[in-house]
Amino acid sequence: MNIKLKKLSRSTSRRGLYLLENSPLKCPFHSYSDAENSNCAKAYKAYLYAVLELNQKPRDAALKLSKQCKILVSGRWKSPTRAAVVGEIRKIVRQGSVVIGTHRAPDPGHGLAAYLRWKYPDADQLELTHAR
Incomplete structure (x- = not known):
């Protein structure tokens, strides 16, 4: 799977970009500082794992x-269904x-990229091992 991240600005064309804010994959976590961004990205990847792999x-x-990561759930986040x-x-x-449009680096969108990767x-990320 080919995954790219593109930083959004006011002049960025949003055509062809996957925008998290309008999607069931919107990050539920809110960061108030750049330091919290990486915690939110890690929590978002764990969130996707919990929803998609642990049902x-x-x-x-x-x-x-x-609670575990000591970050806040965004007041703007509306919980999607698991099916969505x-x-x-x-x-x-x-x-x-997919080309994921992000607002900051690291952005919660990076959690989506990390999960997908x-x-x-x-194919070039896979290693072949041979049984002996």
């Missing part, structure tokens, strides 16, 4: 991770590539 409800996973999150990931995977690595 947890998005709201439950977000609240649990919020799964459907959105399937849509991205079917396309085979972990779950659907490029």
Whole structure:
């Protein structure tokens, strides 16, 4: 899977970009500083893992991770259904590539990229091992 990140600005064309703020994959966590951004990105990757791999409800996973990581759930986040999150990931995977529009670096969008790279690595990321 080909995954790219593109920093958004006011002049950036949003055409062809995957925008998290309008998606069921929107990050549930809110950072108030750049230092919190990396914690939010890590928590977001863990959130996706909990929802997609452990079959947890998005709201439950977000609240649990919020307490564990000592970060806040955004007041603007509306909890999607698990089916909506799964459907959105399937849509991205079917396309085979995605360009994620982000506002900051590291942005919660990086959590999505990290999850996708972990779950659907490029062929050159895979190692072949031989049984002896």
